[in-house]
Amino acid sequence: MEKRYFTIGMAGHIDHGKTSLTKALTNVDTDRLKEEKERQISIELGFAPLYEDDEVQISVIDVPGHERFIRQMIAGVAGIDLVVLVVAADEGVMPQTREHLDILKFLGVKNGIVAISKIDRVDEEFIELVKDDILNELNGTVFEEAPFVLIDSLSKKGITEIKELVIRTLKEQEMRDAKGAFRLPIDQVFTVKGQGTVVRGTVYEGTVEEGQLLSIMPKGMEVRARQIQVHHKSAHKAYAGQRAAINLSNISKEDLERGDVLVSSNHFIVTKTVDVAIRVVMDLDHMVKQRMPIRLHIGTTEVMGRIVFFDRNEINEENGEILCQLRLEEEILTKRGDRFIIRRPSPQETIGGGWVIDPLGNKYRFGNQTIEELEKKKVGTPKERITAALVEAKSLPLHELIKRTALDELTLAEHLNESEFVLYNGKEYTLGQIINSIEEDIYDKLQEFHHLFSLKTGINKAELLQSLQKRFPKALLDFVVENGILNGIFKRKEQYVSLSSFVPHIPKSWAKRTENLLDDLKKDGLKVRYLKDYFSTAGIPEKLELDLKKFLEDQSIIVQLDEQFAYHGEIFKEAVEKLQSKTSQEFEVGDAKDVLDLSRKYMIPFLERLDAKGFTKRVENKRVWMN
8 A cells, every 4th residue: 555644733722732732642842942941832833743654654733823923833734634723621712713714724724623622621511612612613614524522631631532533534535646746845944963954844745855856946046855854764755745854955054944945846837926816804804905915825935915906996804705916025936726825914914815826927907807817717728627627536437527627528529639638448538647657656666566576477466556546446557557568568477467677586685595405406306305495405584485486486497296395397307208208108107106216205296297287197097198
């Protein structure tokens, strides 16, 4: 099964127990700074490893709750997959809780758990009142149907339950796109003595490897990933969803800042004018006016700009989506679909948030025509809609594409003929990039398998595809394998799939010992010892014995008579030739014993092997040569 990586966030009002809960779950105190210890509040983002097994790795971000540290909170939450909303039982929902809820909604966080903390401070009756209060506040939010867990971090009540719930929830959730271009918004920059500059952040998408050439955007500076760490442990790679620290070459700490973005591709757009779709908070304290200054929070970036409307001059109250533009004072790196928050600089408050329609906005006239154009952009071109549907579903028949894209059959037919769309099985459509991605996955799995098990012909096809079946339809996976065989990338022998260039071979580290084993076996001729003894004498470990035996048998280097005995392939061949030359077309066991001078314990298995290989056929008490 392919391993998946997730980051969860703790959110909620100041002093409601987020840091205590993180410590109870992870045994890590995320308040590191002297000021945090003194004031007992979180100022910077805190990180800790929560859980890891063969399927998932889960990290925790403890985000600051105090309103003065809201920008750190946004930087943390922007990269998470699940939020634990912490509400103290003795206080209930507070103003900061509501603001955090708004921010989570605007950032598109879909998974949530509500932790009612400090339950030892109140009685059960009061807890029920707090529950009702929370349910009322959560109505209409992402947490509307979120499960509740009662906890107390000091007495450890509910800690096991909430940890198990987090793990269970994330195991059922899709991870971020590990196949796209690598992107890591930087939230911390520091130096390590003797190592140089290190940046830290959550990998939004893609993967990064040690030694890889990367760019710092929007500055456009080239760097190399010298070393990678995930939770203070060295790693060759970091994947989407992981917290990673990357040691960079050719750059100093002074050249970097929170908000810079580390990327592996030049496909990302750097811009100062962004077309967006926004929603505003329900209870605005102050009117939002045309071209008023705003502070944009996107990823870990925080920049000043102005909001430009094309169908109004102010907002007092608005429940729907507003199409508008953000004109920024500094360049940012972004792409379509990125989520953001906008805040008023003074007096400070969250105005709203939304998503990027087009990172390369133009100058437009005020009026309905511009809104209509933005609507078209928001929905996307037919090609974009088809691509988006296939990216999500991986593979769809025509009738499903009609439903998902709201395009008619004629329009679909026009676009589905383009090279990036692939029809397979005569009825299903997918993307060329998805086929390439699956092919790369299979190639990597086979390459790793051949490295670890060079004696084996290949991987059983069902086993090879098993880990991919959670993300891709089986019919699509079968097509990719067959297509790869057709194109000479893979080959198949019976049910086993391998790379076309692969030839099974004995690992170099065991070649000499195998040679000794075969020499001994050949030297003993037809009167061999138990095969197990030869492996033992040659010093070949038991765990390798089965695979090596099968390999030698498949290559006809040895011929197994039964479970206990085997002959060297050359000895067996000579014995067959000798027996055939000195017997008639039909012969009995006694005739064979006279020719080969073998006792019954060798003779019977030898003759049965001749039958199995088709050299002879048993007819009552005799053997008949078949050629």
